[in-house]
Amino acid sequence: MNTVRMSPEFATAFRARLVEHVATARPRRRRGLVAGGVALTLTLAASGGLAAVGGAFTNPEAGPLPDGVDVVTQQVYDDAYAKFEACMNEGGASLAAKRDVGGVHEFSYLAEAQPVYDKCYVDFAPIDFRWQVAHSYESETFIRLRECLTGTGIEPGEDADTVLAQVKDSGLDVQECFEPSTNG
Amino acid sequence: MAAIDGAERALWQRGATGDGGAFGLIFDLHGDRVFRHAYRILRDVQDAEDASAVAFLELWRRRRDVRLVDGSPLPWLLATTTNTCRNLDRGRRRYRSMLDSLPHAVPAPSAEDIALDGQVVDSDLAAALAMLSRPDAELFALVALEGYTAADAAVAIGVSPGAARTRMHRIRARLQERLGHRTLAGYLAKEAAT
Numbered sequence: 001m002n003t004v005r006m007s008p009e010f011a012t013a014f015r016a017r018l019v020e021h022v023a024t025a026r027p028r029r030r031r032g033l034v035a036g037g038v039a040l041t042l043t044l045a046a047s048g049g050l051a052a053v054g055g056a057f058t059n060p061e062a063g064p065l066p067d068g069v070d071v072v073t074q075q076v077y078d079d080a081y082a083k084f085e086a087c088m089n090e091g092g093a094s095l096a097a098k099r100d101v102g103g104v105h106e107f108s109y110l111a112e113a114q115p116v117y118d119k120c121y122v123d124f125a126p127i128d129f130r131w132q133v134a135h136s137y138e139s140e141t142f143i144r145l146r147e148c149l150t151g152t153g154i155e156p157g158e159d160a161d162t163v164l165a166q167v168k169d170s171g172l173d174v175q176e177c178f179e180p181s182t183n184g
Numbered sequence: 185m186a187a188i189d190g191a192e193r194a195l196w197q198r199g200a201t202g203d204g205g206a207f208g209l210i211f212d213l214h215g216d217r218v219f220r221h222a223y224r225i226l227r228d229v230q231d232a233e234d235a236s237a238v239a240f241l242e243l244w245r246r247r248r249d250v251r252l253v254d255g256s257p258l259p260w261l262l263a264t265t266t267n268t269c270r271n272l273d274r275g276r277r278r279y280r281s282m283l284d285s286l287p288h289a290v291p292a293p294s295a296e297d298i299a300l301d302g303q304v305v306d307s308d309l310a311a312a313l314a315m316l317s318r319p320d321a322e323l324f325a326l327v328a329l330e331g332y333t334a335a336d337a338a339v340a341i342g343v344s345p346g347a348a349r350t351r352m353h354r355i356r357a358r359l360q361e362r363l364g365h366r367t368l369a370g371y372l373a374k375e376a377a378t
Binding site for chain 2: 025132161168
C-alpha cells in the first residue's frame with residue numbers, strides 16, 4: 001500500500017526543534033499528588049477483567065525521595081515495593097502477573113483497583129521512577145536498541161546515554177528495531 | 185496490532201524526564217503513524233504536519249498525564265491527534281512560533297497523496313468526528329480507525345473498559361443512523377465484530 005509521510009524537510013526540522021524543546025525545558029512545579037497511571041493492559045484469563053500493569057513509570061515528576069533516602073538502592077527499592085504491595089493488598093487489590101524485568105518489578109492489577117493503586121502508588125512513585133530510569137539499560141527497550149546496534153556492526157556503549165547517542169548517530173531505523181522479530 | 189509491544193517503555197521514561205534524545209526516538213517511532221492519522225482526517229499535508237507536530241508537543245507538555253498502553257504512548261498520541269485535528273487552529277496558536285519556523289512541503293498533492301486519498305481517507309470522516317464529543321471522537325478514532333480494542337482505547341483516554349464499550353455502542357448507532365455510507369459502515373462493522 002502506498003504510504004504518505006511528512007515531508008523529510010518538515011520531519012527533520014521539527015525533530016530537531018522537539019529535541020531542543022524537551023532538553024531545554026525548565027522543570028515545572030510539582031503537583032501535590034501523583035496521578036496514578038496505567039501503563040500496560042492485558043486480560044487476565046482467570047477473571048476476564050481488564051488489568052493494568054504497574055512497575056511502569058507514568059509520572060515523570062513523581063516527587064522527592066522520602067526523608068533519609070538520598071540514593072535508591074536495591075534494598076530501598078525492594079522495601080518500597082513491598083510496602084506498595086502491602087498497601088494494595090490492604091485495599092483489597094492484589095497484584096497479579098508479577099515478574100522481574102531487568103531488575104524492575106512489573107505487575108498487573110484489575111482496572112477496578114485503580115483507586116487503590118492511585119492511593120498506594122503515591123509513596124512508591126518517587127523511588128520507582130528513579131529506579132526505573134537508572135535501570136533503563138537493562139530494559140527491553142535498550143536490549144532491542146543494543147541488538148540493533150550490534151546487528152549493524154556497532155559495539156553498544158556501556159550505558160543508556162551512550163546507546164541513545166549511538167542510535168541517533170548511526171541513523172538506524174528505530175521502527176525496525178522495535179518490530180517483532182521475524183526470525184523466530 | 186502493536187508492533188512496538190511495549191518495548192519502548194524505557195524511552196518514554198527517559199524522554200518524559202527531559203532526555204531530548206529519547207524523545208526524538210519516540211518521534212522517530214511514531215511520527216509517520218501520527219501523521220497518517222492526521223492526514224486521514226484532514227486530507228491536507230500541511231495541516232496534517234502541523235497537527236502531528238502539535239500532538240508531539242502536547243505529549244511533552246502533558247507528559248505527567250499521559251497514559252501508556254502496552255508501555256507505549258502511541259494511543260494517547262493518536263487520541264490527542266484526533267482532538268488536535270478537530271481544533272487545529274487552537275493547537276496552532278499555542279505553538280505558533282515553532283510551527284511558523286518549520287519548512288512545509290509545497291502544497292501540491294503528490295501521486296502518493298492522491299492514491300492514499302482513495303485508499304484510507306474517508307471524505308465524511310471529519311464530519312463524523314465533528315458530530316461527536318471530544319472523548320467520543322478520540323475513542324471512535326482509536327477503535328474504528330486505528331484498530332485498538334475498546335479496552336486498550338479506554339486506558340488511553342482514561343475511562344473504564346465498560347464505559348468505552350458502552351460509548352462505542354452508542355457512537356456506532358449514532359453514526360450509522362446519521363452517516364450510514366459504505367466506508368464508515370465498514371469501519372463500524374469491523375469494530376462491532378471484535
